[in-house]
Amino acid sequence: xxxxxxxxxxxxxxxxxxxxxxxxxxxxxxxxxxxxxxxxxxxxxxxxxxxxxxxxxxxxxxxxxxxxxxxxxxxxxxxxxxxxxxxxxxxxxxxxxxxxxxxxxxxxxxxxxxxxxxxxxxxxxxxxxxxxxxxxxxxxxxxxxxxxxxxxxxxxxxxxxxxxxxxxxxxxxxxxxxxxxxxxxxxxxxxxxxxxxxxxxxxxxxxxxxxxxxxxxxxxxxxxxxxxxxxxxxxxxxxxxxxxxxxxxxxxxxxxxxxxxxxxxxxxxxxxxxxxxxxxxxxxxxx
Amino acid sequence: xxxxxxxxxxxxxxxxxxxxxxxxxxxxxxxxxxxxxxxxxxxxxxxxxxxxxxxxxxxxxxxxxxxxxxxxxxxxxxxxxxxxxxxxxxxxxxxxxxxxxxxxxxxxxxxxxxxxxxxxxxxxxxxxxxxxxxxxxxxxxxxxxxxxxxxxxxxxxxxxxxxxxxxxxxxxxxxxxxxxxxxxxxxxxxxxxxxxxxxxxxxxxxxxxxxxxxxxxxx
Amino acid sequence: xxxxxxxxxxxxxxxxxxxxxxxxxxxxxxxxxxxxxxxxxxxxxxxxxxxxxxxxxxxxxxxxxxxxxxxxxxxxxxxxxxxxxxxxxxxxxxxxxxxxxxxxxxxxxxxxxxxxxxxxxxxxxxxxxxxxxxxxxxxxxxxxxxxxxxxxxxxxxxxxxxxxxxxxxxxxxxxxxxxxxxxxxxxxxxxxxxxxxxxxxxxxxxxxxxxxxxxxxxxxxxxxxxxxxxxxxxxxxxxxxxxxxxxxxxx
Numbered sequence: 075x076x077x078x079x080x081x082x083x084x085x086x087x088x089x090x091x092x093x094x095x096x097x098x099x100x101x102x103x104x105x106x107x108x109x110x111x112x113x114x115x116x117x118x119x120x121x122x123x124x125x126x127x128x129x130x131x132x133x134x135x136x137x138x139x140x141x142x143x144x145x146x147x148x149x150x151x152x153x154x155x156x157x158x159x160x161x162x163x164x165x166x167x168x169x170x171x172x173x174x175x176x177x178x179x180x181x182x183x184x185x186x187x188x189x190x191x192x193x194x195x196x197x198x199x200x201x202x203x204x205x206x207x208x209x210x211x212x213x214x215x216x217x218x219x220x221x222x223x224x225x226x227x228x229x230x231x232x233x234x235x236x237x238x239x240x241x242x243x244x245x246x247x248x249x250x251x252x253x254x255x256x257x258x259x260x261x262x263x264x265x266x267x268x269x270x271x272x273x274x275x276x277x278x279x280x281x282x283x284x285x286x287x288x289x290x291x292x293x294x295x296x297x298x299x300x301x302x303x304x305x306x307x308x309x310x311x312x313x314x315x316x317x318x319x320x321x322x323x324x325x326x327x328x329x330x331x332x333x334x335x336x337x338x339x340x341x342x343x344x345x346x347x348x349x350x351x352x353x354x355x356x357x358x359x360x361x
Numbered sequence: 362x363x364x365x366x367x368x369x370x371x372x373x374x375x376x377x378x379x380x381x382x383x384x385x386x387x388x389x390x391x392x393x394x395x396x397x398x399x400x401x402x403x404x405x406x407x408x409x410x411x412x413x414x415x416x417x418x419x420x421x422x423x424x425x426x427x428x429x430x431x432x433x434x435x436x437x438x439x440x441x442x443x444x445x446x447x448x449x450x451x452x453x454x455x456x457x458x459x460x461x462x463x464x465x466x467x468x469x470x471x472x473x474x475x476x477x478x479x480x481x482x483x484x485x486x487x488x489x490x491x492x493x494x495x496x497x498x499x500x501x502x503x504x505x506x507x508x509x510x511x512x513x514x515x516x517x518x519x520x521x522x523x524x525x526x527x528x529x530x531x532x533x534x535x536x537x538x539x540x541x542x543x544x545x546x547x548x549x550x551x552x553x554x555x556x557x558x559x560x561x562x563x564x565x566x567x568x569x570x571x572x573x574x575x576x577x578x579x580x
Numbered sequence: 581x582x583x584x585x586x587x588x589x590x591x592x593x594x595x596x597x598x599x600x601x602x603x604x605x606x607x608x609x610x611x612x613x614x615x616x617x618x619x620x621x622x623x624x625x626x627x628x629x630x631x632x633x634x635x636x637x638x639x640x641x642x643x644x645x646x647x648x649x650x651x652x653x654x655x656x657x658x659x660x661x662x663x664x665x666x667x668x669x670x671x672x673x674x675x676x677x678x679x680x681x682x683x684x685x686x687x688x689x690x691x692x693x694x695x696x697x698x699x700x701x702x703x704x705x706x707x708x709x710x711x712x713x714x715x716x717x718x719x720x721x722x723x724x725x726x727x728x729x730x731x732x733x734x735x736x737x738x739x740x741x742x743x744x745x746x747x748x749x750x751x752x753x754x755x756x757x758x759x760x761x762x763x764x765x766x767x768x769x770x771x772x773x774x775x776x777x778x779x780x781x782x783x784x785x786x787x788x789x790x791x792x793x794x795x796x797x798x799x800x801x802x803x804x805x806x807x808x809x810x811x812x813x814x815x816x817x818x819x820x821x822x823x824x825x826x827x828x829x830x831x
Contacts, residue, residue: 173638243675247737250633250669251688251744252661261687262677357678358726364828433787435814438827572816580815 110338117335120328129299139333141297145214145311148300149293150282152218152307153225154275161226162271165233170259182234189227196224197288205292212310217293224288225278232277236270237263269352276348283340286315295320367432371441374424378445381417382496385452388414388459389492389555393485395466396475396548407463414456421449440580444569448499451558451565455492458551458558465544477531478545480523484552487517491559499566507563517556524549584609584748584778585630585667590644592625592634599625601802602644607748607795612770612779614793614810616786618830621799623782627750630780631667632660648748665692668741672753674733676725676740681708681717684725684736688744703743711739712769731762738769749773751781755788767792786826790814798822 128138164181172178200220210216240263248258264271294310297317301309312320314333321330353359388407395403425446428434434442475482491513498506528542528549564574572580585607592600600622607613607630615623628634629646632653645652653663665688676684685704686694694700704721708714713735717728725736734754741749751770755763763785770779770792783789789796790810797807798819806813806822817823824830 241675243671243673244677245636246633246669246671247675247677247740248687249636250631250664250671251691251740252664253687253691254661257691266678357724359724367828434827435786435790436817436823436827439815580811 113331113334113338116327117331120332121335122332125329125332130297137329139297139314139317139329139336141299142312142314142317142333143336144300144306145293145297146283146313146315148214148306148311149218149221149289149313150279152214153221153282154278156218157222157225157229157278158275160222161228161230161274162233164226165230165237166259166263169234169237170255170263185227185230188223189231192287193224193285194287196220197291199223200288200292210308212292212294212296213308214293214311215307217289217311217313218307220288220292221282221285224285225281228278228281229271229274232274233267233271236267236274239270240266265357268355268357272351272355273348276344276351280341280344283313283337283344284315285313286319289313289316290319367428367434367438370424370428370432371438374421374428374442374445377417377421377424378448379500381414381421381449381452382500384410384414384417385455385459386493386496388456389489392459392462392466393489395463396485397482399466399469399473401467401469404463404466408460408467411456411460414453418449418453421445440569440572444565447565447568448562451561452496455555455558458555462548462551465548469544477541478524478527478549480520480527481545481549481552484517484520484524484549487513487520488552488555488559491517491556495559495562495566499562499569502566502570504567504570507566510563511560514556514560517553521549521553581611582609583607584649585780586647587626587629588645588647590626590629590642590646592622592629592643593639593641594637595639599802600629603804605797605804605807607778607780609778610774610776611794612774612781612792613795613797614789615780615782615797615799616784616789616826617799617805618825619784620801622802623797623799624752626799626804627752627780627782628669630748630750631664631669632658633669635660661691665744666746667748667750668744668746670734670737670741670749670751670754673757674730674737676728676733676736678724678726680722681725681728681736682721684740685743688740692744707739707743708736710742710773711735712765712772713739729762731758731765734758734762734766735769738766738773742773746777748778748780751779753782753784756784763788786814798825800825 124136125138125140126143127140128134128136129141130137130139168178168181172181197220200216200223204210204216204219205212210219244262244266245258248262249255253261289312293312293316295312295316296310297312298309300306314337318330318333318337321327321333388410391403391407391410394400395407425442428442432438475485491510494506494510494513497503498510525546528545531545532539532542568574568579572578583606587603587605590600590603591598603622603626615627617623625634629642630653634640634642642654645654647653648663648667652658653667677687679687682704685707686700689700689703694703705714708717713732716732717736720727725733728736734757738749738754755766758766767788770781773779774794781789781793793810795808796810796813798805798813798817798821800821806817806819808818812818813822814826817826
C-alpha cells in the first residue's frame with residue numbers, strides 16, 4: 075500500500091517552521107499592542123482637555139500643547155506644499171518624459187540613497203543652508219524646507235510606482251485618439267495613479283509628524299502661539315515630537331505621555347486614512 | 362513541417378483517387394474486350410466491379426468532406442480537395458457507362474455491333490485512350506496532355522455522328538434489325554458520354570492548377 | 581476606387597533591427613485591408629506607422645513616406661493630434677479608460693474641444709449605436725466601463741474611436757482576446773463600418789482575414805511579400821511563401 079494516497083505523514087520540519095512563523099506574528103503584533111497599550115495606560119489618566127486648548131504659560135499658570143499642535147499642522151502643510159508638486163512633477167518627468175534610461179537610473183538611485191540618509195544629517199544641512207546661508211534662521215520655513223527634501227523620495231517613489239502600474243494600454247488608447255502627452259497624463263494617468271500618490275503623501279505626513287532630529291536644529295523648539303498667519307512661518311516652532319523630547323528631558327512624564335498619546339492616535343488615523351483613500355479613489359475598481 | 366496530419370489525410374485522398382482511376386481504366390478495358398469477344402462472363406465481372414467503383418466514390422467524398430470540415434483547406438489545398446470531389450463523380454459515371462454497355466453485352470442475342478458497325482470499334486478505342494490519358498494527366502498534373510484529351514472529344518463526337526449515319530443505313534436496308542440497332546446506338550451514346558466525362562476530368566485538372574475552367578475564374 | 585493611404589519605400593529601423601523593408605502598399609478607401617503574417621513579421625509595426633504611434637518608441641528611424649490623401653504624414657508640419665483624429669486606432673487588448681462608459685466615448689471629442697453637454701450626449705449615443713453597443717449599455721452609461729465584458733469593451737473602444745469621426749480606423753488584432761461570438765460581432769460591425777470608413781486590420785486569424793477583408797497583405801520578416809485581393813491571396817497566392825504560410829506549412 076506504499077502507493078496509496080492515504081499516507082499522510084507529519085513532517086517535523088514543517089511543524090518547526092510553522093511554529094516559528096506563528097511566533098514571529100505574535101511578537102510583531104504583540105509589540106504593537108504592548109506599546110500602544112502602555113501609552114494609553116500612561117497617557118489617558120494624565121489627559122486633560124485643557125492641554126489641547128492652552129499654551130504653557132507661567133503668567134496664566136496654564137500647561138498646554140496647543141502651539142505645538144499648530145506648529146505640527148504648519149509643518150505638515152508647508153512641507154507638503156513644497157515637496158508635493160516637486161516630487162509628483164519629478165516622478166512624472168522621470169516616468170513619462172525622460173528618454174535617457176541611464177539618467178533615470180542615476181536619479182532613481184540618488185533618490186533611494188536620499189531616503190536612507192539619517193535625518194540628523196538633513197538637520198545639519200538644513201540649518202547650514204536654509205538657516206545660515208539663506209538667512210532663514212530657526213523657523214518653521216527652514217524646518218519645512220528641510221523636511222521637504224527628506225520626504226521628496228517618499229512621494230516621488232510612490233508616484234513613480236503608481237504611474238508604472240498604469241497599463242500601457244491606457245496611454246496607447248489616449249495617444250491613439252489624438253490626446254497630447256500632457257492631456258493624457260492629466261486625464262488618464264494621474265487619476266489612475268491618485269491612490270498611489272496619496273498613499274505616498276500620507277506616509278510622508280507620518281514621517282513629518284514623527285521627525286525630531288532634523289527639526290531640532292532647523293525649526294527650533296519654541297512653543298508660542300502664532301502672531302500672524304505668515305509671520306509664523308518665519309518664527310521658530312517646535313512640533314509635538316520636539317515638545318515630547320523636551321518634556322522627557324525635563325522628566326515631565328505626564329505631559330510627555332499625553333503628547334505620545336496624541337501622536338499615536340494621529341499616526342493610526344493617518345494609516346487608516348491611507349488605506350481608505352487608496353480604496354476610495356481607485357478608479358480601476360468596478361462597483 | 363507542421364500540419365503532418367493534414368498532409369497525411371491529403372495523401373490518403375490522393376491514393377484513393379488514383380486507385381479509383383485505376384479501377385475505372387480496368388473497367389473500360391474489360392468492357393472493350395468483352396464487347397469485342399462477346400464475353401458474357403467478363404461482362405458480368407464488370408457489372409460486379411462497378412460496385413467497387415461506387416464504394417470508392419463514397420470513400421473519396423467522405424475523406425474530402427471531412428478534410429473541409431476539420432481543416433478548412435485554402436489555396437492549393439482547397440483546389441486539391443474540391444477537384445477530387447468533382448472528379449470522383451466523373452470517374453463514377455465512366456464506370457457506370459462501362460457497366461451499362463456490359464449490361465447490353467449480357468443481353469446480346471444474334472448480331473454483333475462490334476463487327477457490324479464500322480465506327481464503333483474506333484469510338485471504343487478513342488474512349489479508352491481518352492480515359493487513360495485523362496486519369497494519367499490528372500495524377501501527373503500534366504496540363505498539356507489534358508488539352509490533347511479535350512481536343513479528342515471533337516473526334517469522338519464526329520465518330521458518334523458517323524455511327525448514327527451507319528445505323529440509319531442499316532435500318533433503311535432492313536427494318537427487322539431495328540432491335541439490334543437501338544442497342545448499337547445506345548452503346549455509341551455511352552461511349553460518347555465516356556469521352557465527355559474524360560473531358561470533365563481534364564477540366565478539373567485545369568481548375569486544380571489554375572483556379573479556372575475554360576478561362577473562367579472559379580475561385 | 582481611390583487610394584486613401586499610400587506607403588512608398590517605407591523603411592523602419594528599431595536601433596539596429598531593420599523592421600520594415602521597402603514597403604510599398606496602397607490602402608483603398610472604404611475597403612477593409614488585412615495584414616497577415618507570423619509574429620514579428622512587421623505587420624503591427626507597419627499598422628502603427630500609419631498614425632505615427634511609433635513616435636513613442638525609442639530609437640525608431642523611419643525613411644520613405646506614408647501619404648494620407650496625398651499628404652505625407654511624416655512631414656514636419658504634421659500635427660499628430662489632427663492626424664490621429666483622422667486615423668484612429670483600436671488595440672489588441674480592449675483598453676477602455678477607468679472611467680464611465682460615457683466619459684470613455686466623450687474623451688476624444690473633449691480633446692478636440694467639444695464641451696457642450698448636449699452635443700456630447702449626441703456623439704456618445706451616435707457612436708455607441710454605430711458600434712452596435714448602445715442597446716446593451718443605454719441604461720448604465722455612467723457606470724464604469726471596466727464592468728463590461730471583453731467583447732463589449734472592445735466595441736466600446738471602437739465606439740470611442742468613432743466618436744472623433746475618423747476617416748481611417750486601424751485595428752491591431754482586435755479580436756484575439758475575444759470569444760468566437762464577440763469576434764463575429766466585431767467582424768459584422770467592421771463590415772458595416774467600411775461603407776463610411778477605410779479600415780486596416782492586423783490579424784493572426786487567417787479565416788478572419790478571408791471573411792472580412794477586401795484586400796490582404798502578407799508580411800514576412802519585415803518584407804511585404806504579397807498584396808492583392810483577398811480572394812486571390814487565399815485561393816491562388818502568387819508567392820510560394822504566402823502559400824506556405826496560409827496553408828500552415830510554415831517553419
